Amino acid sequence: MVKYERPPLATLRARKMRREMTDAERKLWLLLRDRRFGGFKFRRQAPVGRYIADFICLRRKLIVEADGGQHFAGKRDLVRDRWMKGEGYSVVRYSNLDIFKNPEGVLTDLLARLEKPNVPT
Numbered sequence: 001m002v003k004y005e006r007p008p009l010a011t012l013r014a015r016k017m018r019r020e021m022t023d024a025e026r027k028l029w030l031l032l033r034d035r036r037f038g039g040f041k042f043r044r045q046a047p048v049g050r051y052i053a054d055f056i057c058l059r060r061k062l063i064v065e066a067d068g069g070q071h072f073a074g075k076r077d078l079v080r081d082r083w084m085k086g087e088g089y090s091v092v093r094y095s096n097l098d099i100f101k102n103p104e105g106v107l108t109d110l111l112a113r114l115e116k117p118n119v120p121t
């Protein structure tokens with residue numbers, strides 16, 4: 001794995017994004033924060049290279065994205081996900097609709113991913 005340098009403004013941008021989370025990110029964060037979810041520690045709006053992950057579990061190298069419909073087929077997101085996978089991270093995306101309407105399903109899926117060995121997906 002190649003070490004990368006964090007862009008100078010990444011930390012400032014991440015802090016701003018923490019203050020301006022979407023409703024779906026806020027709801028998911030309430031479920032994940034303070035090791036409430038299976039004892040796994042998550043960070044929110046965390047810089048990873050030149051990108052910022054919505055949520056990350058460093059212990060499992062798992063990145064969780066809460067996305068509106070525009071993200072699921074976006075070219076930028078494909079490039080971003082490919083880079084993160086190249087760095088050894090697994091990336092999982094949940095739609096905002098699922099986070100609001102089926103949070104139990106999202107958490108069940110997420111727990112299954114966290115309990116698997118670290119294999120990039």
